[in-house]
Amino acid sequence: xxxxxxxxxxxxxxxxxxxxxxxxxxxxxxxxxxxxxxxxxxxxxxxxxxxxxxxxxxxxxxxxxxxxxxxxxxxxxxxxxxxxxxxxxxxxxxxxxxxxxxxxxxxxxxxx
Amino acid sequence: xxxxxxxxxxxxxxxxxxxxxxxxxxxxxxxxxxxxxxxxxxxxxxxxxxxxxxxxxxxxxxxxxxxxxxxxxxxxxxxxxxxxxxxxxxxxxxxxxxxxxxxxxxxxxxxxxxxx
Numbered sequence: 001x002x003x004x005x006x007x008x009x010x011x012x013x014x015x016x017x018x019x020x021x022x023x024x025x026x027x028x029x030x031x032x033x034x035x036x037x038x039x040x041x042x043x044x045x046x047x048x049x050x051x052x053x054x055x056x057x058x059x060x061x062x063x064x065x066x067x068x069x070x071x072x073x074x075x076x077x078x079x080x081x082x083x084x085x086x087x088x089x090x091x092x093x094x095x096x097x098x099x100x101x102x103x104x105x106x107x108x109x110x111x112x
Numbered sequence: 113x114x115x116x117x118x119x120x121x122x123x124x125x126x127x128x129x130x131x132x133x134x135x136x137x138x139x140x141x142x143x144x145x146x147x148x149x150x151x152x153x154x155x156x157x158x159x160x161x162x163x164x165x166x167x168x169x170x171x172x173x174x175x176x177x178x179x180x181x182x183x184x185x186x187x188x189x190x191x192x193x194x195x196x197x198x199x200x201x202x203x204x205x206x207x208x209x210x211x212x213x214x215x216x217x218x219x220x221x222x223x224x225x226x227x228x
Contacts, residue, residue, distance in 0.1 A: 032214050043116075043202050043219030044155070051214075093214045100217060102155040 004088045009107040012082075018075040020106050022088030025069045030093050033064060034100065035073045037084040037108075044087065044102075047073065051093070078110045115139045118203050118220035125193065126228050133188040133223045135203030143208040144186040145217065146178060149200040161186060162208060190225075198227045 005023040012018040024033065034049040048055055048062045050071075055062045061074040075082055087105040116137045125131050137144065146158040160168035161180040175197075177189040186203055204217040 034216065041221075043118075043204075043221045044217075046216040046218060049214070049216060100155075100157070104154060 004090060004103055006086070006088050006103065006106045008104065009109070012075075012078045012108060012110050014080060014110055014112050015077055018078040018082065018108055018110070020073040020075075020086050020088075020108065021070065022072070023070045024088070024090045027068050027090050028092070031090045032093055033062065033068075033071050034089045034091065035060070035062065036087045036089065036100075036102075037082075038087070038105075039081075039084040047086075078108075080110050080112065082108065083110045084108060116203060116205055116218050116220035118201075118223050120223055121221065122224045122226075124226045124228060125190070127193055127195070129193075130189070130191040132190065133201055133203075133225075135186040135188075135220060137184055137186075137203075137205040137218070139205055139207075139218060141205035141207045141218075142183050143206045144180060144183070145204040145206075146186065146188055147202040147204065147219075149202060149222070151199075155202065159188075193225075193227045195227050198225055200224050 032049050032051050035047040036044040037047055038044045047059050048057055050062045050064055064071045085105040085107050087102050089100050119134045123131060143162045145160050147155045148158055149155045157170050158172045159178045164180050164183055175192050179187040200222040202219055202222040204219045206217040207215045
């Protein structure tokens, strides 16, 4: 699986949009971009994933650049409960079962 | 309700004890995973079961022994552990479709294991 690069930490004010960047410059054509988050003392939580097109669900939006070398996770109205470590992961869609390789992620702190 | 339930949530054991961690998924998935998360380290994949068959053992010491009796249950049997095995042990499941692996994994909240 290709590696990703994320900033170690970010701050966001409550109610504002949180934009979390991820670089994956060596991504291949078969690899999806996944986002998970881990709130303290809990297991990782799946947020969203995509291949080429932008995606949106009830939790977040995923914007993937046209060359697919980077992406941004957007939490449109961050709340205090969104404070967590956010992981950007790329993985091959055809590698069989869904193994994930977690990096260090971005610690997002949402403040009042 | 996360769909993946792990018990116990916390476990303290001596190095000579034998204990088991349990994971149950209520999502109808056919693949299950054990991960280890040590302090200040990324999650490490330990084992993968796909349709009850072990498909990956990521160089895990034999003092960790997984068991998957059916596609809904996964156990991790522990014996003669070392202090460095203290960590959060996470279980996950996914629906894998025989070659296309773009289905997300869903995690439980883990068992916090402390070895005395």
